[in-house]
Amino acid sequence: MENREFQYEEKIAKSLDMLLTQLGENEVIKSYKEIAQKVDQHEGLKELVESIKRHQKDAVQYAHYDKPEAEKEAIRLANTKQKEFDEHPLVIVYREKLVEANDLLQYVTHLLEKNVNDGLEEKIEHKK
Template identity: 45%
Template sequence: MIEDQKIQTSLEQLNQLLADYPVIKEFQQIQLEAQQNSRLKSLEEEIKQAQKEAVQFAHYGKLEAEKAAIQRIEELTQQYNQHPVVQLYRERLAQANELLQYVTQTIQKKVNQAIEEGTQRASEN
């Protein structure tokens, strides 16, 4: 039970350290900005609507209308992907992921070392 509390405390400390890290703070800020951006929300809705239309046109065999809807989807998706907030979001997401992968790999390495040391000690006894 005490060991579980130590682990939980350590995890909370690590979580707080990560939350305070500048890369994570920047990511969270741009994420919030992206979620609140009315143009992005509008584009998302337009893409969803065009996707629904394309499916309906395909269902009813309206090939030209389906092609036009697919073209519209591609145009809207390109606008979305080229939006500065989306590009910045993706950059910050990549940076945050790199940090988290580094932390995860470091923890994994330390745990594996501790297990190996424990196994070696057990086999020596």
Template identity: 45%
Template sequence: MRVETSIQLEVDKLIELLTTHETILRYKELEKKVKKSPYLKQQTEALKQAQKDAVNFAHYGKKEAEKEAIRRIETLTQEIDTHPLVVAYRAQLVQANELLQHLTQLIQTEINHYIEEEDNASKD
């Protein structure tokens, strides 16, 4: 039970360190800005509508209308993907992911090392 409590305390410390890490804070800040952007909301809604239109046009066999809806989807997707806020958000997301992957790898390495030591100690 003491080991579990100790582990939980260390996990809590790690979570605290992560939530206050500059990379994570910047990611959260950009995420909020993306979610609050009226322009991006409008573009996202227009994209969803164009996708619905394309599906409906395809269902009813309206090939030209479907092609136009698909062109609209491509245009809207390009506009969203190249918006500076989205570009910054995605770049920060990559950095946050790399940080988490690095920490995961460190923890995994330490746990594996500990397990190997325990196995070797039990063999001796």
């Protein structure tokens, strides 16, 4: 009996590896990975993120030292940089690709869940 369970787990592991390979070869996932890499390597976007963080930290410090005008200005600058980041063409495409990839993965997850549940229900029905 123990040997049978091991073989079953091995079969599941192989199936999972095959699924992961197929997902990695899917155009939606490939496209997402490509744009994610471009975003990650884009120096201008890295600088924007650092600038946003810097202004946010400044706002927290100004609030701590009870400097409301300086805090407001730091928040305004952070929001301006955040808007610039959000409107960057690469970020827009990245978010679109992320939604597509997420939709695909949700669909695959739903199918797996349905097939597993159907299989379990079938086993239960056979035992009755």
